[in-house]
Every structure is written in C-alpha cells, then in structure tokens.
Amino acid sequence: MSETITKSISDFFGEDVFNDAVMQARLPKKVYNALKKTMDEGKELDMATADVVANAMKDWAIEKGATHYTHWFQPLTGITAEKHDSFISPAKKDGKVLMEFSGKELVKGEPDASSFPSGGLRATFEARGYTAWDCTSPAFIRHDAAGAILCIPTAFCSYTGEALDAKTPLLRSMEALNTQALRLLKLFGNTTATHVTTSVGAEQEYFLVDRSKFLQRKDLIYTGHTLFGAMPPKGQELEDQYFGSIRERVGAFMKVVNEELWKLGVCAKTQHNEVAPSQHELAPIYSETNVAVDQNQLMMETMKKVAERQGLMCLLHEKPFAGVNGSGKHDNWSIISNDGINLLDPGKKPHENLLFQLVLVCLLKAIDDHADLLRESAATVGNDYRLGANEAPPAVLSVFLGEQIQDILDQIIASGNATSTKQSELLKTGVATLPDFKKDATDRNRTSPFAFTGNKFEFRMVGSSASIAEPNTVLNTITAEAFCEACDELEKADDFDAALKSLLKRYATEHQRIVFNGNGYSDEWIDEAAKRGLPNLKTMVDSIPSLTTEKAKKMFEKFGVFTAKELESRAEIKYEDYAKEVNIEARTMIDMASKSLIPSCVKYTKSLADTVIALKEAGADYSLAKENLDEVVSLVTSAKAALKALIADTDKAAALEAGLDQAAFYRDIIKNDMAALRAPIDTLEMIVDKDYWPMPSYGDLLFEV
Ligand code: ADP
Ligand code: MG
DSSP, rough: OOOOGSSSSHHTTTTBOHHHHHHHSSSSSSHHHHHHHHHHHHOOOHHHHHHHHHHHHHHHHHHTHHHEEEEEEEBTTOBBBOOOOEEEEEEESSSEEOOOOOOOHHHHHHOOOOSSSOTTTSSSTBBBBEEEEEETOOEEEEETTEEOOOOOOOOOOESSOOOSSSSSHHHHHHHHHHHHHHHHHHHHHHHHHEEEEEEEEEEEEEEEEEEEHTTTHHHHHHHHOSSSOOOOOOSSTTTTTTOOOOOHHHHHHHHHHHHHHHHTTOEEEEEEOOSTTOOOOOOOEOEEEHHHHHHHHHHHHHHHHHHHHHEEEEESSSSTTTTTOBBBEEEEEEEETTOEEEEEEEEEEEGGGGHHHHHHHHHHHHHHHHHHHHHTTOOOOOGGTTTSSSOOOOBBBBBOHHHHHHHHHHHHHHHHHOOOOOOEEEESSTTTTTTHHHHHHSOOOTSSSSSEEEEEEEOOOOOOOOOOOOHHHHHHHHHHHHHHHHHHHHHHHHHHHHHHHHHHHHHHHHHHGBBSSTTTTTTTHHHHHTTTTOOBBHHHHHGGGGSHHHHHHHHHHTTTTTOOOOOOOOOHHHHHHHHHHHHHHHHHHHHIIIIIIIIHHHHHHHHHHHHHHHHHHOOOOHHHHHHHHHHHHHHHHHEEEEEEEEHHHHHHHHSSOHHHHHHHHHIIHHHHHHHHHHHHHHHHHSOOOGGGGOOOHHHHHHHHO
C-alpha cells in the first residue's frame, strides 16, 4: 500500500515544490520580497539575491534527499531536456565533499547544446547555448530511479540571445499580452490592475496498453503508434467506454499518477475514460500559462514513468490506432488580471459588458487574421492523422460562440449596440424528486476547433503529444496585436463611447466569417468555409509556411516574440522534423514488413500449400484450401510490390535536400506508399491463422489491458 493512502491530499500537496510557502519560511524577508518583485513585476534579479535563494533551495532539496540539480528546459523537440549536476564540491582539506550551489549556477546554465535543433541559428562549431532560470515557474524535486533531482525550470537561448526553446517565446508573448491588456483595461477606467496574464488548463488524453504487448510491436517502439493493424470486431461503436467505470488496473495507474502530481504541486483534478477503448483523460486545474506548460510536461513525463513501473505503456501519440478516436489536448484559455477580472467572462448581462464585447470582437479579429498561424501551432506529424478526420476538429479554424454570445454579436453587427441578453432557462427533468436547475447559457459544440465555454475559450486542435507552449504563444501574440490596434484607435478618440461603438460594429462585421456554430465535421461546412475564404491547411507541411509570411513576421517582431530569423529557423526545423519522422515511420514499416509480416504470411502459405497437396493426394475436395492459398498469395504479392515501391521512394526522399520540397515528397509520395503497403497487410491479418501472426492485434492491445 502506498504510504500516502492514510494521509489527506492537503498533507502532501506540493511537498516537492519550492513554492511560495517554502520561500517565505526559508528566505530572509528582504530576499523574499526582492524575488517576489521579479516574479510578479518582471524586475531584474540581482546576484546577491540569487545567491541566497540558491543556498536556501539547495538546503531544502538536500533535506528531501536530492543529490543533483538540473536546469530543466524545453528545446524544440517537443519534450523536455535535462543534464544533471551533483551538488558536491571537494573540500580543501579533509578529502571530504561539501554540498554547494551558487546563485550563478541557479541563474545560468550552459549545456553543450550543439545537438539540439536550432534550424541554422547556430552551427555545431558555435555550440554555446544558455539556460536561464525562469523564476516565475517553481523549482521542484523529482523522485525516480535516478534518485531525487532538483529541477529548475529554465529558458534556453543561443549565445546571441535567439530563442532555442518553446519557453522563451511563450514568456515574451505573455509580456506582450500583459502590456496590451493593461492598456485595454485602462480605457475602461480600471486603475487597480497592474498585471494581466493568460491562464491555461490543458486536458490531456492518452491510451494505456500492456507493456509486454507494446514491446512486441516495432511500430509502437519506434514511432509511438501502430502502422499496421486490422480493426477488431469491436471498436468504440457501443460508446460504452466513454465515462464508463474505470477498470482496476487503470484505476491503480491513475491513483499513483495523481499522488505523484499532487506532490509536484500539479492540481490533477478530473479523470475519466475517453471515447476509444483504453483511452483516458486527465485534466488539472488551470494555472498561469507558463506554469501550465511546465505542468503539462510533468504530467506527460509522470504518466509515462508510472505506466512503465506498472507494466503498462502510456501512449501520448495523436493516433495510436487507425479506426478509433485519436488523442488531443484541449487548451482552455482565458485572460485574467491581478485584480480579479476575467476578460473572457461575459457576466450575467453581456449586453452591458462593453469590456467583454471589445475583447470578443478583438479575438474574432485575431483569429480571423491569423487562422493560418493558429492552425500551424497545432501541427505535428501525429496530428495529421487526426485533424479533419471526423473525430477531431477539422483543419479549418472557426470559432463557436453559442446562442447567447452569438445573439450579442448579431446585435452589435446590426447596430453597434447590444441591448439585451438571452437568459438561460431552467432544466426541467419531469421528475418531481429531481432538482430543477438553471442550464448553461449555451450548449456545447464538440466539433468546433475554438469554442467559447462560458468564461474561457477552448482550443481543441492541439495534439496530445505536443507541448502547449506554441499554441499559447500564438494565441497570446495575436490577441496582443488585436488589443494593440483597438487601443491605438480608442485612446485617440475624442468621444470614447462613439468610437467604441463604431469599432465593435466594424470588427464584428468584418470578422464574423470566422464564427461557425454548426457541425464542424460536415462536408457542407468545409465547402462553406472555402466560400468564406477561410484557410484549410490539411497537413503540417501545408501549414508551416504560415510561420514566415510577411504578416506573421511583422506581428511577431512588433511584439518582440520572435525575430524573422527565429521564425525562419523554426520553419526549417519543422520541415526537417516532418521528413525525419515520416522517414522513421516508413523505415519501421519496411522493417516490419520485410523481416516479420511478409515472412510470416509466406510460412502460412506453405502450410496452406501442404494442406492442398495432402487433400489432393487423399483424393479429397481441396478447392476451399486452394482458394485460401490463392487469396493469401495474391495479397502477399501486392504487399511485396508495395514494399518495393516504398523502399525505392524512401531512398529517393532521403537523398533530397532538407526543406519544403523534401517534406512535400514525404507527404505526397511516401505517405501514399505507406498506405499502399498497409492495406494488403491489414487484409492478410484478417485471414492468416492467428498462430502465424507475429504481433499482438488491435484487439489484444485495446481490450486486454
Ligand atoms: P469543460 O467541462 O468546459 O471542459 P472543465 O471545468 O472540465 O470545463 O475544465 C476544463 C479545463 O479548463 C480544466 O483544466 C479547468 O481547470 C480549465 N479552466 C476552467 N476555467 C478556466 C479559465 N477561466 N481559464 C483557463 N482554464 C480554465
Ligand atoms: Mg473540455
């Protein structure tokens, strides 16, 4: 039994985090105040303060059993990176060691960074990269087989200050939004807010499979998802998995994950079974965006580690299995000031809430102007298997507002002025003993990529394996731009009310095309979206150019989030990533088909042929056996031909120069070749004797966890 079972959550919540309470208890008041100023107001931190903080952090960590520290950072690999250093330093005299950790070591690290993606920002001979302490996200101690490690969240930059990570631009975008949102609040007479931040709650979907079965599949090992596999007799059609009761083995996993996350200060809150068999979800309570980004990484790492310890594997890939739902990560996003205003909260009477109306039309403008960028921010190789495939949002971006807010928007479009609010009704159950309660003002729309959900927007395109840093960087920046343009106009106005009314009407009218409240999965919507001129960027490769348009460069440079050079480098990295990942998938298929699947089928044909011969010799009817044999031989022949084509094209692709053309070749040629190889093999799986099939089937993986 775990030791925590007798304790209540509040006894151990955050015990491995160097949080505010620990800082207050362990830092001299002056130092604490100086650090708080840096954290809350972005004031620079002096070295003397850093030294004291480092020492307190070290003592705290050592008491908790830590032997090492690491600058924990998020290079452009989508996951986190770390290099451990122990605290020891040799004592001068007695041959013993001291435990040391200086302010300099806390604030700055220098991983030899030449092997991280930099997209040409740094050649390998210029390997210097620095990690810089992000004191706004708390340090924590991670316990695992490596012992206890003090992890210090950091940003990662090159020698010349270019961002090499996901965190730096995110922090820059948060600053940009803060500045512009404060201007906006001021316009409405607010004098109390001094800081505005975006808050994010990321709902994480995942699959759990048995580890011993996972290890029998090269596709899962090398790519995190299946590249072959026939549908089992049962999929998700009964809808009996969604919110179904949680199986014991899965429950035991969730319990330990929750406890570990709580210790790390992550407010793991909601867990349930998802739509597909063996699919589940975990959502934390929302927090400031940079903290949410870190915590989402911690969630993913913790889920993977705990699963392995329990003989399971946690699949975070967007599409582990064809034919059943894939996994996403709903990014719930809102804008909140430090005097307690949620700018996305319409209140009870949105028709009187002009601040909300302005924020709303600015957001519509932001998303309409930069739909391509937002789409790009959710693009991963894995997500290409999911977006637009009738289970996840389509690849076309649109905004769902729901009845109540749509009505406000309609009124603004009609007259610049909303005068009434549609109120929600009582839910009548028709059963006297059940309580009647007030419904939400709007129903949900599960098909929308960007849905208003009461006091926040939910961006649903993000893939389950991806960092949420980039989507939020884009969201923050496009919103900052729209706020900035609105403020530029309104600050100058002699008659504020008239100027506001006219701006509301203009923005709402010009950008209403981005609003869509209907079924996002329907073909009619895709046609309608095309008529409205909304971009439909079907694949990751299609979306990457959005990063380097003049429009994107101008905006990101204006708000100091990315330089043009950083954008170019990121596009380059993404083309390469795409090519490399699809190449690994193709080579995995080649490996599996050549060395395992086709040979197994050939063995099976031998047994069928033996049967035919035996029946023939016995003078019995062998027509059925012969028919089976012919069918298998014909499918194996197709598979062989498809395999040959895939091998030849993969060699061609690898010889191309990295960049758009190479990525496009993988998208257009290699992906097709892969599908052509998969088809006959999946058919074979359904007719070959199971004893001959060399790996666990979808049914084994999905239903026998
Ligand atoms: P829904 O049922 O609409 O999906 P939930 O209450 O389940 O909403 O919340 C989903 C996620 O959204 C959770 O992580 C939650 O903490 C987060 N969330 C709730 N309110 C906000 C907010 N104002 N800003 C950002 N995230 C929020
Ligand atoms: Mg949700």
